[in-house]
Each structure stands twice: as C-alpha cells, then as structure tokens.
Amino acid sequence: MDILEPGYSYRDSDLIKAAGMYPFFPVLSSSEGPVVTVDGRQVIMLGSNNYLGLTHHPEVLKAAHDALDKYGTSCTGSRFLNGNLDLHETLERELAEFTGKQAALVFSSGFLANVGTLGQVGSTEDAVIFEASENHASLYDGARMARSRRVRLFDDVEDLGRQLARRTSWTNALVVTDGVFSMTGREADLRRMVALKKKHGFRLYVDDAHGIGVLGPQGRGTAASQGVADGVDLLFGTFSKSLASVGGFVAGERPIIEYLRHNVRTFIFSAGLPPASAAAALAALRVMQREQGLFDRLWENASYFKAAVERVGYRTMGTTTPIIPLFIGSEAVAMRMCCEAMRMGLFATPAVYPAVPKGHALIRTSVTPAHTREHLDGAVDVLAKLAAKYPVYMGDPAKLPAAREMDIEKEIRRWLESQALHKGDPSAPQSAA
Ligand SMILES: Cc1ncc(COP(=O)(O)O)c(C=O)c1O
Numbered sequence: 001m002d003i004l005e006p007g008y009s010y011r012d013s014d015l016i017k018a019a020g021m022y023p024f025f026p027v028l029s030s031s032e033g034p035v036v037t038v039d040g041r042q043v044i045m046l047g048s049n050n051y052l053g054l055t056h057h058p059e060v061l062k063a064a065h066d067a068l069d070k071y072g073t074s075c076t077g078s079r080f081l082n083g084n085l086d087l088h089e090t091l092e093r094e095l096a097e098f099t100g101k102q103a104a105l106v107f108s109s110g111f112l113a114n115v116g117t118l119g120q121v122g123s124t125e126d127a128v129i130f131e132a133s134e135n136h137a138s139l140y141d142g143a144r145m146a147r148s149r150r151v152r153l154f155d156d157v158e159d160l161g162r163q164l165a166r167r168t169s170w171t172n173a174l175v176v177t178d179g180v181f182s183m184t185g186r187e188a189d190l191r192r193m194v195a196l197k198k199k200h201g202f203r204l205y206v207d208d209a210h211g212i213g214v215l216g217p218q219g220r221g222t223a224a225s226q227g228v229a230d231g232v233d234l235l236f237g238t239f240s241k242s243l244a245s246v247g248g249f250v251a252g253e254r255p256i257i258e259y260l261r262h263n264v265r266t267f268i269f270s271a272g273l274p275p276a277s278a279a280a281a282l283a284a285l286r287v288m289q290r291e292q293g294l295f296d297r298l299w300e301n302a303s304y305f306k307a308a309v310e311r312v313g314y315r316t317m318g319t320t321t322p323i324i325p326l327f328i329g330s331e332a333v334a335m336r337m338c339c340e341a342m343r344m345g346l347f348a349t350p351a352v353y354p355a356v357p358k359g360h361a362l363i364r365t366s367v368t369p370a371h372t373r374e375h376l377d378g379a380v381d382v383l384a385k386l387a388a389k390y391p392v393y394m395g396d397p398a399k400l401p402a403a404r405e406m407d408i409e410k411e412i413r414r415w416l417e418s419q420a421l422h423k424g425d426p427s428a429p430q431s432a433a
Pocket of ligand 1: 109110111112114136138178182207209210238239240246247248
C-alpha cells in the first residue's frame with residue numbers, strides 16, 4: 001500500500017463539512033478575552049483555557065512588548081547551545097519557588113515537556129508506568145515513547161490501589177496522572193495517591209495544566225489544594241492556560257531537573273521558548289500571586305454558570321473546577337450544537353473521540369474572571385435553546401456504555417435521518433454527500 005494512502009482516502013472532515021456540522025478551526029480575527037470575533041461577529045468566548053483572563057492584563061502585555069524590543073522575536077536555537085535567555089532562567093527560579101520544588105525546567109511547549117520528560121524517565125531499566133485513563137494525549141505519547149512496560153490504565157485511585165496491591169514495593173514504577181482532567185474538570189484524588197505512594201514506594205508525576213492558576217492558594221495547583229504538594233516528585237505545568245502564554249515546565253528535585261536538562265531530547269533539540277512568551281508567562285505568574293480578586297471572580301463565575309446549566313438539565317460530570325462540561329452523548333449532535341451555538345453568538349467547543357470515549361461527546365465550556373453576568377446569562381440562554389432542540393443525553397453519563405466503534409459517517413447519517421423529521425428547521429443540514 002502507498003504509505004500516503006491513509007491521507008488520500010481520508011474523508012471524515014469533508015463529510016462533516018458537507019453535513020453542515022464542522023465546528024473545528026474557527027477563525028478568530030480579534031479577541032478581547034471574554035468576547036472574540038469570528039466571521040466578523042462578536043461571540044461570547046466560553047471555549048478558552050484563559051482561566052484568569054491574563055492574556056489581556058496590562059502588565060502581561062507590557063512584559064511581552066518589552067521582551068520583543070529587548071531580545072527580538074525568536075531565540076533561533078536550543079537553550080542548550082545558543083538560545084538560553086536570562087528570562088528563561090528567572091522564570092525557572094520563580095517557578096521553582098512557586099511550586100515549592102528545588103528546580104524547574106522550561107520547555108517551548110507543554111506537549112514537548114510531557115513527551116520528552118516521560119520518554120526519558122520512563123526508559124530506565126525495568127520501569128513500569130501506571131497511567132490514569134483520562135490523561136492528556138501528551139502523557140499517553142510520552143509513556144509510549146518511554147519504551148517501558150505500561151500497566152493497564154486505572155480509572156480511579158481505588159483501581160490503582162488494586163493494581164498496586166499485587167506487589168508490596170514498586171520503586172521502579174511511575175504513576176502518571178492529570179491533576180485536573182481536562183475534559184471533565186474532575187480532580188484526581190492526589191491525597192489518596194500520595195497515601196498509596198507512601199505504602200508502595202512508587203514515583204508520582206502530576207500534569208497540572210488545568211490546576212495551576214486555578215486551585216490552591218495563589219493558584220499553586222491541585223496537589224497544594226489537597227495538602228500533598230510534597231508528595232509529587234515531578235510536577236508539570238503549562239503556560240498555555242492560566243499563565244496566558246505558550247510553553248511548559250517540569251519542576252522537581254535539583255538532581256532530577258539537572259538530569260532532564262542534559263538528556264531530554266524535546267528540550268535539547270528544539271528552539272528555546274520565544275522571549276515574548278517567556279516574559280508573558282513570568283509576568284502572569286507574578287500577577288497571579290498578587291491578585292486574589294481574580295480567583296474570587298473566577299470561582300463566583302464558575303459556580304454561577306454551573307448551577308445555571310444544571311438548571312437547564314445538562315449533566316456536568318462531577319466537575320469541581322471552572323471547566324464545565326455539558327454531557328451530550330452523540331458526536332454528531334455535539335458538533336452540530338457547537339456550530340449552531342456559534343451562529344447564536346456563543347463560542348463553545350465540542351470534545352469528541354479520542355479526547356473522550358466513543359459516544360460520550362461533550363460540549364466543553366470554561367469561564368474566566370472577565371466574564372460578566374450578562375455574558376454568562378447570554379450563554380445559558382443559547383444553551384437552553386439548544387437543549388430544547390437537540391437530543392442531548394440527560395441521564396447519568398456513567399450509565400451510558402461507551403460505543404464500541406465510532407464511525408463518523410454512520411453518526412452523520414443517523415443525524416440526517418433524524419432531521420428528516422424536522423422539515424421546518426432552516427438550519428438543518430441538506431446533504432452528507
Ligand atoms: C492536561 C494537559 N496537559 C498538557 C497539555 C499540553 O500543553 P501545551 O498546550 O502547553 O502544549 C495540555 C494542553 O492542552 C493539557 O490540557
């Protein structure tokens with residue numbers, strides 16, 4: 001077979017577009033934070049990870065502008081050899097202090113940090129990696145790269161405990177989990193994981209992309225909020241969410257970070273984080289530690305919005321964070337609803353397989369401190385109209401078995417057939433051909 005054949009025969013995106021339900025790659029032409037412009041129209045943004053709204057904070061903007069003037073646009077090389085800025089080193093020092101770890105290492109993206117670090121630490125002789133089933137793709141890929149044994153994924157901490165009970169000592173094992181699971185907004189039970197760690201002696205890697213800047217005192221993250229920050233051996237964070245930039249970091253004990261600094265290939269063989277991005281992350285880190293009001297508004301908005309969508313009837317899947325998922329079920333329905341939401345003035349993103357199990361599609365929303373009550377009420381109004389119109393699964397998601405297969409063509413046909421019953425709907429898709 002021609003190695004490029006899968007590309008030549010790929011049809012899914014065309015089918016989804018032809019069915020009028022393609023919600024991906026929306027083009028933003030400007031952003032004020034809680035409101036963005038798409039197709040020349042202003043829409044309420046509930047699809048970002050801008051949890052503290054710092055992308056538009058004056059201090060963060062100024063730091064990025066100043067860094068551009070001082071260092072130019074790019075490092076044009078690896079930090080290892082020629083792209084290491086004083087900004088990177090300051091950022092690493094302040095991240096270490098912030099996380100309560102001895103040292104930190106800054107990467108050009110969070111994905112690179114996870115893949116490279118796990119690939120490296122998981123490749124020692126006889127290593128075993130336990131992974132949480134809801135983990136982010138970069139953790140899965142890092143574990144795959146590690147060439148070590150991967151023990152069946154665990155669904156929760158009890159499941160992990162059962163698997164660990166097969167042996168008394170697991171000093172060769174790394175347990176890898178998100179602090180906050182990115183699709184459902186649920187928190188991992190790190191307190192109990194750390195208790196298991198004391199019993200079995202494994203090492204713990206926490207990806208806190210959605211916990212840092214959200215949970216814990218001054219946004220110190222999920223482990224800090226559960227009182228077990230010291231039990232985490234390697235703490236991962238990204239700058240692409242609360243820290244209003246791009247890039248990522250891993251923090252831990254000094255010898256481990258020193259080892260990573262000289263061995264992780266995605267760090268050594270990739271250009272350093274651009275100056276403006278490093279400066280923006282550093283400024284955001286400082287603002288975040290100072291402005292408690294941001295967290296107060298974030299949590300007020302999160303509980304207001306969650307209660308409002310639950311009153312409409314949506315299932316929010318046990319979220320305890322500003323990520324508020326709306327369980328939908330069918331992929332086609334979730335995609336279609338997001339397209340229609342955009343036309344009605346609301347930007348919300350679909351989460352479909354492989355980000356979630358097959359047939360367990362969500363609409364993922366998240367709020368920021370910058371949203372006003374008017375924005376949130378407007379969003380709820382759109383979501384209530386959509387819930388009245390579309391076949392949203394309103395039962396308990398845990399009782400809905402995941403679909404065995406996910407064939408987008410079949411999903412779309414099913415949707416079109418169901419729409420043939422709604423002839424009066426002018427926005428109903430016309431053809432899947
Ligand atoms: C849980 C989690 N880990 C890692 C990443 C990767 O971070 P980055 O955007 O910095 O590459 C993301 C981003 O989507 C994430 O949600």
